[in-house]
Amino acid sequence: MNTSRDSDDVAVPRQRGEGEPLPTGPPGSAADARARVCEVLLLAGVNLDSVTAADALLVTSELVSNAIRHGGGVTAFRAGVADGLLHLSIGDASPLLPAPRTGTVERPGGYGWPLVQRLAERVDCRTHAEGKTISTVLRLA
Numbered sequence: 001m002n003t004s005r006d007s008d009d010v011a012v013p014r015q016r017g018e019g020e021p022l023p024t025g026p027p028g029s030a031a032d033a034r035a036r037v038c039e040v041l042l043l044a045g046v047n048l049d050s051v052t053a054a055d056a057l058l059v060t061s062e063l064v065s066n067a068i069r070h071g072g073g074v075t076a077f078r079a080g081v082a083d084g085l086l087h088l089s090i091g092d093a094s095p096l097l098p099a100p101r102t103g104t105v106e107r108p109g110g111y112g113w114p115l116v117q118r119l120a121e122r123v124d125c126r127t128h129a130e131g132k133t134i135s136t137v138l139r140l141a
Contacts, residue, residue: 026074044081062112067092
């Protein structure tokens, strides 16, 4: 699904045109990843204005942003729904696992990883020869 921008510069999913190819490969930005998750949620009947969708999109943004910022880029991306659960996996090139930290004036941040852990029903981090994959499961109902 492609996105357009509304007046507040927010990505708004639009229906894929007939014959329009599905995106392949990892998303290049958090916005691209959110658009893909929006499509999955819409296909599953989830209202994009719901708290459930907001939580799923926040987790997506955090994981993809962290993969880009700290992991050398997104190397793999998968999102799908089964049995009322969103399964989201993000791979990156770094074998270093996420670690909680407290932001400072010199190095702000540190809020995303605890948010992911709180919002997801399950979080799994696995290292492999090419880096790591973080998989999450979020309940949609």
